[in-house]
Amino acid sequence: MLLADVGYGALWLTLAVALWATVMAMQGGTQRRPEMIASARNALLVTAGLSTLAVALLLILLVTHNLGIRYVYEHTSTYLQPVYLLSAFWAGLEGSQLLWLWLLALLTMGLVLKRPGWDRELRPYAMSFLAFTQAFFAFLLVWVINPFEPLPTPPSEGIGLNPLLQNLWMIIHPPVIFAAYALWTIPAAYALAALLTGRLDAAWLRGTRRWTLAAWATLGIGILLGAWWAYLELGWGGYWSWDAVENSSFLPWLVGTAFVHAAILQERRDLFRPWSVLLPVVTLSLTVFATFITRSGLIQSVHAFAESPIGWWYLAYIGLVLAATVGLLRARTQELRGEGEVDNLLSREFAFLVTNLLLLGAAVAMLLGTLWPTFTGVVRGVAISLTAENYNRFMGPLGLLLVLLIGLCPLVDWRTSNLKRLGRGLRGQTGAALLTAGLLILFRVREGWVLISLAVVAFVVTTVLGQMIQGIVARKRATGEPLLVATARAVGNGRRRYGGQLIHLAILIIVAGIIASQAYQNEVQVALAPGEEVQEGGYRLVYRDYTFGQVEEGGNKVVNEAVVDLYRGERRLATLRPERNWHSNAETGVSEVALHSTLFRDLYLVLASLEPDGLAAFQVLITPLVAWLWIGGGVLIVGTLVAAWPSRKGRTQERER
Amino acid sequence: MSMALFGVLALAAAAVILYPLFRPAPPASADEIARSVGELRRIPCPACGQLCQAGDRFCVRCGKMLPPQTPVGQTCPACGANLPAGDLFCARCGHALAEREKG
Numbered sequence: 001m002l003l004a005d006v007g008y009g010a011l012w013l014t015l016a017v018a019l020w021a022t023v024m025a026m027q028g029g030t031q032r033r034p035e036m037i038a039s040a041r042n043a044l045l046v047t048a049g050l051s052t053l054a055v056a057l058l059l060i061l062l063v064t065h066n067l068g069i070r071y072v073y074e075h076t077s078t079y080l081q082p083v084y085l086l087s088a089f090w091a092g093l094e095g096s097q098l099l100w101l102w103l104l105a106l107l108t109m110g111l112v113l114k115r116p117g118w119d120r121e122l123r124p125y126a127m128s129f130l131a132f133t134q135a136f137f138a139f140l141l142v143w144v145i146n147p148f149e150p151l152p153t154p155p156s157e158g159i160g161l162n163p164l165l166q167n168l169w170m171i172i173h174p175p176v177i178f179a180a181y182a183l184w185t186i187p188a189a190y191a192l193a194a195l196l197t198g199r200l201d202a203a204w205l206r207g208t209r210r211w212t213l214a215a216w217a218t219l220g221i222g223i224l225l226g227a228w229w230a231y232l233e234l235g236w237g238g239y240w241s242w243d244a245v246e247n248s249s250f251l252p253w254l255v256g257t258a259f260v261h262a263a264i265l266q267e268r269r270d271l272f273r274p275w276s277v278l279l280p281v282v283t284l285s286l287t288v289f290a291t292f293i294t295r296s297g298l299i300q301s302v303h304a305f306a307e308s309p310i311g312w313w314y315l316a317y318i319g320l321v322l323a324a325t326v327g328l329l330r331a332r333t334q335e336l337r338g339e340g341e342v343d344n345l346l347s348r349e350f351a352f353l354v355t356n357l358l359l360l361g362a363a364v365a366m367l368l369g370t371l372w373p374t375f376t377g378v379v380r381g382v383a384i385s386l387t388a389e390n391y392n393r394f395m396g397p398l399g400l401l402l403v404l405l406i407g408l409c410p411l412v413d414w415r416t417s418n419l420k421r422l423g424r425g426l427r428g429q430t431g432a433a434l435l436t437a438g439l440l441i442l443f444r445v446r447e448g449w450v451l452i453s454l455a456v457v458a459f460v461v462t463t464v465l466g467q468m469i470q471g472i473v474a475r476k477r478a479t480g481e482p483l484l485v486a487t488a489r490a491v492g493n494g495r496r497r498y499g500g501q502l503i504h505l506a507i508l509i510i511v512a513g514i515i516a517s518q519a520y521q522n523e524v525q526v527a528l529a530p531g532e533e534v535q536e537g538g539y540r541l542v543y544r545d546y547t548f549g550q551v552e553e554g555g556n557k558v559v560n561e562a563v564v565d566l567y568r569g570e571r572r573l574a575t576l577r578p579e580r581n582w583h584s585n586a587e588t589g590v591s592e593v594a595l596h597s598t599l600f601r602d603l604y605l606v607l608a609s610l611e612p613d614g615l616a617a618f619q620v621l622i623t624p625l626v627a628w629l630w631i632g633g634g635v636l637i638v639g640t641l642v643a644a645w646p647s648r649k650g651r652t653q654e655r656e657r
Numbered sequence: 658m659s660m661a662l663f664g665v666l667a668l669a670a671a672a673v674i675l676y677p678l679f680r681p682a683p684p685a686s687a688d689e690i691a692r693s694v695g696e697l698r699r700i701p702c703p704a705c706g707q708l709c710q711a712g713d714r715f716c717v718r719c720g721k722m723l724p725p726q727t728p729v730g731q732t733c734p735a736c737g738a739n740l741p742a743g744d745l746f747c748a749r750c751g752h753a754l755a756e757r758e759k760g
Binding site: 006017020036038042043045053 | 658659662663666667670673674675676677678680
């Protein structure tokens with residue numbers, strides 16, 4: 001067990017070194033002792049190296065099927081496809097916590113390797129907090145959830161990976177989510193540093209802006225990847241079910257979004273100082289809370305893949321961090337009073353304020369909804385979960401109001417605006433909204449909420465696109481440049497503006513996809529014998545062939561597959577191969593869905609059951625615009641890159657600062 | 658065997674971490690020196706103890722007159738500014754401090 005011992009030792013050392021860095025950075029900061037800060041910096045480089053070593057060792061143990069280690073035994077088997085050995089790394093609590101520590105250590109290394117510039121004064125404190133969080137994670141790994149724990153007698157075969165996790169998207173989704181969680185630690189660390197030093201002007205917001213954007217976008221992409229996984233793997237044709245664990249990753253996204261907006265408002269108008277220090281810390285706490293929910297067993301969830309008493313440690317960390325923040329906030333009341341004021345209700349400041357209140361309101365409502373089964377469990381002895389419909393009833397209108405604000409916000413000016421200007425701005429958008437509603441009615445859309453929400457989306461898209469086009473056309477007219485050049489230069493000179501608008505556009509694309517796919521999912525269930533066919537929604541499905549009871553993975557997986565040709569008219573579009581498989585380590589059959597995806601609709605084919613004689617039960621789901629969710633995700637990445645790309649001007653400014 | 662490896666790791670980590678604490682201090686940069694000199698040149702107010710800038714005539718906190726300080730260089734005859742020795746013109750009012758050599 002040499003490798004496991006060294007891995008466990010590396011975690012112990014990480015804990016010790018991170019604690020050292022916590023103390024040294026704090027002491028070096030308060031006493032202005034550069035040699036102490038340098039020692040803390042080196043310590044943080046060492047924790048990055050040590051956690052990398054631990055990660056490498058666990059990977060080696062997994063890949064070499066070292067079943068003498070409990071974690072390897074619980075999450076892999078000798079017949080597991082090699083690529084899924086990687087997802088076994090984060091299939092369990094121990095591995096995912098190690099991944100989280102490792103990503104945080106790497107990010108911290110990236111931070112301390114940069115020469116201190118604007119953050120000369122804040123950095124020691126931020127380093128101290130980052131080191132503290134690393135120490136906390138290392139403590140959990142050493143004390144509570146040791147990934148290198150040996151088994152007394154090595155078994156001959158492992159339990160194997162949960163078949164639901166055997167999906168390519170499940171290889172990517174967890175690391176992206178944990179990267180986002182780790183990234184959120186950095187703005188939170190600087191917020192605390194700003195509170196400690198009392199340097200609460202916008203400098204720290206400007207300096208951490210790119211970290212914040214990266215954290216925000218990564219979390220969004222992580223959530224979308226999770227939705228994609230649920231859509232492809234869970235086999236019920238949906239991508240979101242307001243499950244406790246889904247909610248828990250969405251909560252930090254909502255609060256993080258509020259922070260991004262609060263930061264803009266403090267930079268522009270020196271408003272919201274307490275918000276911009278509090279919100280990143282709350283976001284970080286919610287990322288830890290998400291892990292608490294997943295792992296504590298407090299809330300039953302389809303995602304709760306592992307449970308252990310570790311939950312209370314997470315809660316202790318959250319309590320400590322929040323208590324420290326609230327204490328510091330009270331001590332800094334003086335410095336937290338910004339210069340700006342909201343002068344007028346009809347102003348962009350006020351629109352931002354309402355946006356943030358709605359975002360936080362949505363977060364609080366979701367938090368209460370997620371914890372509801374726990375409350376009812378304690379009070380009435382029966383845990384009652386909210387249904388997806390319950391959630392849709394309050395999250396739907398809140399979301400729509402937020403979308404509307406994206407469209408209204410650019411139409412009002414900073415400080416003060418007047419109704420006449422707003423009215424002038426509204427003309428085109430209202431036209432677009434009415435036109436959309438009219439077209440939808442022509443296409444026999446009768447549901448009121450669909451009409452209203454798609455009209456709102458059209459209204460907002462017109463605003464956002466109008467703003468983008470206006471800027472580009474103005475430049476083209478002023479300079480006489482060709483359209484492409486004018487576009488490139490306008491975007492290049494206004495990266496933050498155009499990046500922000502692209503991100504809003506991405507959100508709108510996703511919202512349109514959600515509305516359409518929620519409203520018009522078409523489902524048929526049909527039993528077919530080989531050679532029979534079924535027609536649905538303009539598609540023709542011909543059940544051509546099947547494979548029954550094919551044994552794979554050394555008898556541990558039985559594959560049942562149907563071969564279905566998909567036609568539109570006489571043209572064959574695709575051959576679909578849905579599966580219904582049995583795994584030795586799962587109690588129920590696991591569906592592998594077959595999907596034919598186009599820009600406007602997805603055909604989703606589930607093999608519900610297959611008899612030995614080939615009689616098969618199919619579930620056919622036709623859902624419009626699902627692909628827009630993933631397209632929106634792509635636009636979101638592009639928008640974030642545009643917004644965060646360092647400009648040459650910014651770089652020289654940074655150097656001068 | 659694993660204990661030996663752990664020991665090597667621990668020693669290497671300790672060396673990297675402790676090195677900055679024991680290495681000779683690097684030379685201070687110009688602005689650090691300037692800041693330290695500024696700190697050293699401050700004088701305490703005899704009435705309230707507030708540290709005041711060198712050259713100030715009144716305390717910035719209590720308003721009491723500070724004791725006269727021995728000028729370090731020369732005093733401008735026109736405005737009374739405290740100037741380094743060797744300057745040819747007053748940095749505050751521009752008064753010519755010495756006749757320029759006529760060449």
